[in-house]
Amino acid sequence: xxxxxxxTFERTILVGIxxxxxxxxxxxxxxxxxxxxxxxxxxxxxxxxxxxIDVPNTKTFIGxxxxxxxxxxxxxNEISCVIFDDELTPTQxxxxxxxxxxxxxxxxxxxxxxxxxxxxxxxxxTQVELxxxxxxxxxxxxxxxxxxxxxxxxxxxxPGETEIETDRRIVRNKISLLKNKIKLxxxxxxxxxxxxxxxxxxxxxxxxxxxxxxxxxLISKSKVFAENKLFATLDTTVxxxxxxxxxxxxxxTVGFIRKLPTQLIDSFKGTLDEVKEADLLxxxxxxxxxxxxxxxxxxxxxxxxxxxxNKPLIMIFNKIDSxxxxxxxxxxxxVKRSSVHFSIKEWEKTWMSRMNGETVFIxxxxxxxxxxxxxxxxxxxxxxxxxxxxxxxxLYPEILHE
Numbered sequence: 001x002x003x004x005x006x007x008t009f010e011r012t013i014l015v016g017i018x019x020x021x022x023x024x025x026x027x028x029x030x031x032x033x034x035x036x037x038x039x040x041x042x043x044x045x046x047x048x049x050x051x052x053i054d055v056p057n058t059k060t061f062i063g064x065x066x067x068x069x070x071x072x073x074x075x076x077n078e079i080s081c082v083i084f085d086d087e088l089t090p091t092q093x094x095x096x097x098x099x100x101x102x103x104x105x106x107x108x109x110x111x112x113x114x115x116x117x118x119x120x121x122x123x124x125x126t127q128v129e130l131x132x133x134x135x136x137x138x139x140x141x142x143x144x145x146x147x148x149x150x151x152x153x154x155x156x157x158x159p160g161e162t163e164i165e166t167d168r169r170i171v172r173n174k175i176s177l178l179k180n181k182i183k184l185x186x187x188x189x190x191x192x193x194x195x196x197x198x199x200x201x202x203x204x205x206x207x208x209x210x211x212x213x214x215x216x217x218l219i220s221k222s223k224v225f226a227e228n229k230l231f232a233t234l235d236t237t238v239x240x241x242x243x244x245x246x247x248x249x250x251x252x253t254v255g256f257i258r259k260l261p262t263q264l265i266d267s268f269k270g271t272l273d274e275v276k277e278a279d280l281l282x283x284x285x286x287x288x289x290x291x292x293x294x295x296x297x298x299x300x301x302x303x304x305x306x307x308x309x310n311k312p313l314i315m316i317f318n319k320i321d322s323x324x325x326x327x328x329x330x331x332x333x334x335v336k337r338s339s340v341h342f343s344i345k346e347w348e349k350t351w352m353s354r355m356n357g358e359t360v361f362i363x364x365x366x367x368x369x370x371x372x373x374x375x376x377x378x379x380x381x382x383x384x385x386x387x388x389x390x391x392x393x394x395l396y397p398e399i400l401h402e
Contacts (some may be wrong), residue, residue, distance in 0.1 A: 007042035016085040203278035207295035208255025210286040288322035321363040
């Protein structure tokens with residue numbers, strides 16, 4: 001069944017390259033993810049183009065022959081946007097636009113566009129705006145076609161200032177203002193975090209669209225926005241949660257993704273402070289995704305970058321209800337079966353159950369194995385409280401009555 005809404009989506013094509021660092025299988029994975037990103041941003045992918053090229057062309061990223069092929073297709077199929085899977089240099093982007101005569105974007109620009117749509121709070125909007133300006137700054141040349149303007153008046157004679165120089169100065173000033181604004185907000189948020197008392201802090205992390213917000217809603221009984229699209233949640237949500245009469249603070253954070261733009265990593269460092277200050281991490285993984293191991297690696301790389309990889313962690317494999325046999329090496333299961341659904345005991349006999357210590361298999365959607373998950377969280381938090389307050393158990397007397 002075709003969604004009628006797709007007829008209003010912007011018609012786009014995707015472009016990627018195959019080389020020694022990126023096989024065709026890996027490119028297909030990236031293009032599938034880029035397709036989902038395009039859908040999330042409001043586009044409909046009509047066709048994908050691939051080219052084997054050892055080194056990207058410094059002027060046009062791909063070869064001239066492939067560009068001519070793409071141009072013919074765009075003219076004959078009403079294509080308004082071409083999206084490249086890798087980041088383009090300003091020169092490459094301008095040259096490609098001159099040849100194809102349509103909008104050219106790369107993965108970074110696409111993710112920034114999605115973030116600008118999804119940002120709701122003043123803080124996240126400021127972060128996205130900063131990332132957009134930093135991405136825009138080296139690309140200003142192609143945005144202006146005005147002639148050089150001379151400034152008159154006393155002290156203003158001379159070579160003057162071109163339109164591009166004026167705009168670069170304005171953008172740099174804007175970047176400086178936004179950075180100062182973020183520093184101020186970060187300081188305020190740090191004060192707020194300090195006022196939360198001595199409660200244990202738990203942060204949910206994971207790749208985008210793995211079910212973090214759904215799990216957050218399930219545990220905290222809150223109504224965090226959740227949708228089957230990438231980056232449904234940008235704003236950090238913090239809720240006080242009680243499991244077995246033991247209180248703690250639970251936060252949901254922005255999802256991670258492969259090839260995450262540097263501008264976003266830098267500008268969202270403040271948001272990731274919730275992760276940095278957490279006592280326990282809940283790493284949610286979509287077990288139904290065939291590339292979930294790559295997703296785990298991507299999340300671990302970002303956790304390593306912000307200095308959080310060694311924090312206490314529970315690995316949660318979510319969406320076991322959506323699992324399909326081809327996504328898993330069934331030789332690792334003690335009991336082979338032809339049906340789609342595996343029991344919890346069978347999941348616990350796979351190699352995934354031995355990852356990073358504590359591992360739990362759940363379905364946040366169907367609530368399967370949620371009681372066991374809550375019990376694991378409770379045990380971890382109880383241990384953290386006992387370590388933090390070894391001589392002050394009266395603060396939380398319920399942890400003594402086990």
